[in-house]
Structures are given as C-alpha cells and as structure tokens.
Amino acid sequence: MVIFQFKGKFTVPAAVPRFTEAPDPKKVEEGRKGAGKAMGFDPLRPDDQGKESKTVWTFETDSGYNSVPARGIADPDALNGVAQVRDKGEKSVYIGRTWMGPLPAGRYVGRMRIKLEGPGKQSMNMRLLIHGIIDKNIGFATEEYKRTDEAHTLIADGKYHDYSIEFEAPKDGLAPCFIGGAYTEAPDDNRFLMDRIVIEQLERYTDAQLALKNPMQAPDGLLVGGEPGLDVLVVKGWTWDTYKLGEVLPMLAGADRITERWSNSGEAIEFPQKYEELFKYDVVVLCNVGSYWLQYDGRKVLKDFVEAGGGLVVLGGLYTLGQGNIAGTTLEELLPVTLAGGREVQRAATPLILKAGKGGPNFGALQWAGQPAVYWRHMVTPKAGAATSLLAGTEPALVTAMVGKGRVAVFTLTALGDKVGNETPFWQWTGWPTVL
Ligand SMILES: [Ca+2]
Ligand SMILES: [Ca+2]
Numbered sequence: 001m002v003i004f005q006f007k008g009k010f011t012v013p014a015a016v017p018r019f020t021e022a023p024d025p026k027k028v029e030e031g032r033k034g035a036g037k038a039m040g041f042d043p044l045r046p047d048d049q050g051k052e053s054k055t056v057w058t059f060e061t062d063s064g065y066n067s068v069p070a071r072g073i074a075d076p077d078a079l080n081g082v083a084q085v086r087d088k089g090e091k092s093v094y095i096g097r098t099w100m101g102p103l104p105a106g107r108y109v110g111r112m113r114i115k116l117e118g119p120g121k122q123s124m125n126m127r128l129l130i131h132g133i134i135d136k137n138i139g140f141a142t143e144e145y146k147r148t149d150e151a152h153t154l155i156a157d158g159k160y161h162d163y164s165i166e167f168e169a170p171k172d173g174l175a176p177c178f179i180g181g182a183y184t185e186a187p188d189d190n191r192f193l194m195d196r197i198v199i200e201q202l203e204r205y206t207d208a209q210l211a212l213k214n215p216m217q218a219p220d221g222l223l224v225g226g227e228p229g230l231d232v233l234v235v236k237g238w239t240w241d242t243y244k245l246g247e248v249l250p251m252l253a254g255a256d257r258i259t260e261r262w263s264n265s266g267e268a269i270e271f272p273q274k275y276e277e278l279f280k281y282d283v284v285v286l287c288n289v290g291s292y293w294l295q296y297d298g299r300k301v302l303k304d305f306v307e308a309g310g311g312l313v314v315l316g317g318l319y320t321l322g323q324g325n326i327a328g329t330t331l332e333e334l335l336p337v338t339l340a341g342g343r344e345v346q347r348a349a350t351p352l353i354l355k356a357g358k359g360g361p362n363f364g365a366l367q368w369a370g371q372p373a374v375y376w377r378h379m380v381t382p383k384a385g386a387a388t389s390l391l392a393g394t395e396p397a398l399v400t401a402m403v404g405k406g407r408v409a410v411f412t413l414t415a416l417g418d419k420v421g422n423e424t425p426f427w428q429w430t431g432w433p434t435v436l
Pocket of ligand 1: 060062078079080081083084194196
C-alpha cells in the first residue's frame, strides 16, 4: 500500500488492514502488458471517466505548463476540484491548455470537459494549434445561436459534457495546443467552466504507414563510418554511468571520437535525423533509450545505417526495449530479440549468474570466479538466427545478430538491483568493461 499525503495528517491504522481478495490474474497480466504510464486521474471518484491506458492522456487545465492566461476556480463537479472559469460579470476570457504532448504520430480526439451554467447565449472559439502543422479555429455555441452542427452545440444545463475536436499528429513528438476564448452576451447571468482535456489516440501510425507518407532513402554513395577510426554516437540514458560507459568508450575510441546525446527518461535528445549526420559514425550506443524521441526520421536513418554496415548496441533499462514503445517501429525490426511488452523488466527470484554463452564474441577467458550477477532483466526472447554469447543463469544476457551489413547487440540485463549474497553486481565485476 502506498499512501500519498497531500495535506493534513494521516495516522496509519494500528491494525493493518488485510487483503480480502487475491489479485485477479487476468488483470495482473493486463497490467504487465500495459505501458507503465502514471495514473492521471483520481481512482476514488467513480464519476472520473479518465480511463487510463497507453492511448489516453489527461491534461488538467489548471496544472502543468500552460501558456493560456486562464484563471482556475474551485468547483466540486470538476474531477480534480478545479476548473478554468469565465465567471459571472465577465464577457470574454481565455481558456484552454497548451503543449499537450509529446504524442506519437497518429490520429487523435481531444475531449474538452466543459460546464455551462445558464441562461443566455454563450459561445467558445477553440484554436487548434500544432506549431508549423495545424492552425485552425473551431466554433462552439449554445443552441440559441441556431447552429445546425450538433457536435458543436454547447449545452447549458449546469452539468459537465465532453466536446470533441479530432486532429492528426503526422509525426512523432508533437504537442497540440487548444487555445480558446469563452464569450457570452449575458455576462451577469451565466458562467462557463472548463475542467480538463483528455487526448485519446484513435489510431497510432506505424513506421510502415509513416514510410508511405514520408519516403526516405540514403543518398547514393554515402558510406557508414565517416573518418578513419572508430566514431561512436552514444545516447546516455539513466544508469549510463553504472554501466561504465564513461570509462569503456574512451578506452575504445578516444574521447574526441565520442559524441554524446542525453536522455533523462528514455527520450533521446537531438538524435540525428539526417543520413549525413548519422553515417559519420561507426557505432551507435543507445543506453536505456525508447523510440519516441528518435522520431520516425531518426529510426529510419538508424535502420538504414545498420543495414549499410553500422553497429548498434542497446543497453537495457526501464525506458527501453518493450518498455520504450519500440514495438511497431523500424527499431523493433532491427532488434535480435522479440519484445515482451510494457512490464517486461522483471526481477529474478534469485540473482542470475553471468557466464559465457555460444557464438562471438568469446567471453570464455574472463575471470568468472567473482560470480557476476544480474537482478532485473528484460524478459525478451532471441529471434531465430541470433547468437547468445552471454548468459544470465540459463537466460540470454547478450543477444547479437547481423542485420544487412551491420551488427546489432542487445544487452537484456539492466543495471538495477542490490547485492544479496556472495555474488557481485555485474557492473562491479572486473570482467564487465571487457564485455561492454
Ligand atoms: Ca480540472
Ligand atoms: Ca570512423
């Protein structure tokens, strides 16, 4: 049980409440396959329709960064107790929410939860803005205006209703803005409230769909590798230092041949989007990095880079592989493993001891006496034809395969967990830098 204390005091009950029901195995399984997104609604409110899944995002109009100059007011009907308001006496105010994203490419509907307290004519104009891509105005009004479009008619019955706007995000990483104005001809008689905007994905575009919209091809004659010598592009996500990337890569390539990009929680910041930018490297290392922020262009360029002879190393963690929204992308096609899904990083019942497997590289000569151990690992499966040159217990720890002229290596282990006995966490083992 996790208790969040927002205000006041909470006393833990003297007698710990017992669980009266065993967990539903079907729900547990569903949860394991989910995206692992944080909840954005209040599960204690039965009227909260904020169904949470990897395709629904809830944006309160009174929290998060919002550049719409709107005012919040306490409202018991608002799902989080606060809504934007055009109060009595006000003829016209700004309402809305900006930067609702980043979203993966696809088709969406934005549902605005709005309450009108009558009587009198009221209207709302909503500007749907995705910078550089969409900028259009959608009008909504009460029926006194005798609008014929039912979907755009506002209901002034003192209750919250959802009003929808559909839109397309033609590429990954966009963040729509709903910038609106609420207006009335009878400011002393009525009030307008906007609680939240729920963005629901109607269709996610696969990379195959995006490829049709956006054909890309490496320029003729462009070769992988750039200057002579090893050039490495590394995206340093969380636990990069535990993995000792900061020591190992300079030993391999020399510090001046390493280009760093950063990732906080899976997003690769400023990953190359053009063939000429990526093909000057020999190897790309993605440490705990997911697919969204590579964007379609970055994923496609990376796939063509590997097929043309580049190397790709993927290091496991909470934000990558099945937990990095890689399924359905060109990145998934590159991987020598089949992903398990949104909860695939799981703790081993007992530490899994690393040992040499089959196929190159040959790790047989390393000092195995230290019992290098893995605690949490991705529950992924090697694809046919892949080599498993490192094992954790009997499970694959390093899986490699040729893809076109290039090679891909996936470490299914994560640098997470605590020592429990005489074993050594693998990242503290003397052989680990050699393996990496
Ligand atoms: Ca609200
Ligand atoms: Ca080179």
